[in-house]
Amino acid sequence: MFQTLSAKAAIQLDQELMSTGAFSIDQLMELAGLAVAQAVYKEYPPVTINDKVLILVGPGNNGGDGLVAARHLKLWNGYEPVVFYPKKTAKPLYTNLMTQLKHLGVSEVTELTEVKNLLSSGQVKLIIDSLFGFSFKPPIRAPFDDLIKYLCVNHDKIAPIASVDIPSGWDVSDGPVGKDMDIKPSMLISLTAPKPCAVIAHTQGVTHYLGGRFINGQIAAKYHIEELIAKYKGNDMVVKL
């Protein structure tokens, strides 16, 4: 179907990009977050939204990708990003990303009850799930457990979900975990390469994009994702798989 990267290989490639490749996390996150925003734009253009987009932000790099995506969406007319970032990472990159958003007038909700109210109000037309990425390991801690359960139970009543890299809460390799904790995204944006659980999402009919165009064919071949990387067209930063 398409080549994938295991969680272990994804960690190795990330490390290679930042060591031998000499990329800074700022650069990689900027390109990843931009790709997320561009994929969202393609699938949910402004005319279909013209209202709030709720960005659910986790404590790690996946959350940072969501913050960058929120910034780009804010600069494109037709999206009103609102950020929920309950467990803030105390690193300059992350505090700066939040300052950038405030400087641009992006609003934040801080309480889970506000998130639930916003979702049930119908004002949120799209949810970006940037809670957990490929290095996530269970259990899901508060308040994310409650949040994910809410998204699952209310699936039919709330906006569609676009998940960043993996559907949050899913096992990176095996996908759904059961117990009312499996979110059902409408869209998945795989970064660098799909993780194994993306095959399950793809097979279930989830709209699937690839973004994070950092590597050339030679490096891709080393990780057995050269056919995948060859799918990018022209100067596009994302490709629909």
Added chain:
Amino acid sequence: MFQTLSAKAAIQLDQELMSTGAFSIDQLMELAGLAVAQAVYKEYPPVTINDKVLILVGPGNNGGDGLVAARHLKLWNGYEPVVFYPKKTAKPLYTNLMTQLKHLGVSEVTELTEVKNLLSSGQVKLIIDSLFGFSFKPPIRAPFDDLIKYLCVNHDKIAPIASVDIPSGWDVSDGPVGKDMDIKPSMLISLTAPKPCAVIAHTQGVTHYLGGRFINGQIAAKYHIEELIAKYKGNDMVVKL
């Protein structure tokens, strides 16, 4: 014609983006360099190049934008970037940008004679001039004086030039300086906003793009460039002026 930013105002806005705005130089340069590469792609698509693109890299931020552009062009099929970066900046961001290019297989020429040979060979189909930006102050030091003179004297025999932010050597406000030292770019990519000399280039018929989409209408209004920023369409990172 279009709103511009004086060198002084451009420095102020840059400082605001990095202080109040909390942007890192890595983030701004990544977006600026990507915009340069995207504008080049629009105006000189791979089918018109399919050969070497020579990136002339100066010692400051303008040079850094060129290095980022070189990286993106390398990842898009149809461009073979070659970098000339004779006065390397000893800051991690710059050494890392060069390492990234080497990791991706981008080649470098180190001697001005090699540059001249390459240009006269006809293998270079486009020159990206990222030598000096809006904070440049004369005089032009070696080897850039000789390089710029070569580009001027041989204008009709070498590849077209795409200048980043300002045509290198031009006065930021007043444009051409005379004395066989005025390069004639075919294309100009203004970053954040055109500087006053861009009006002269534009009037002379230079193909003119705007890139570096960092700010919203409110911040733009403070710098009197709100009508300019409103020219961006959809999720485009560049716009032809």
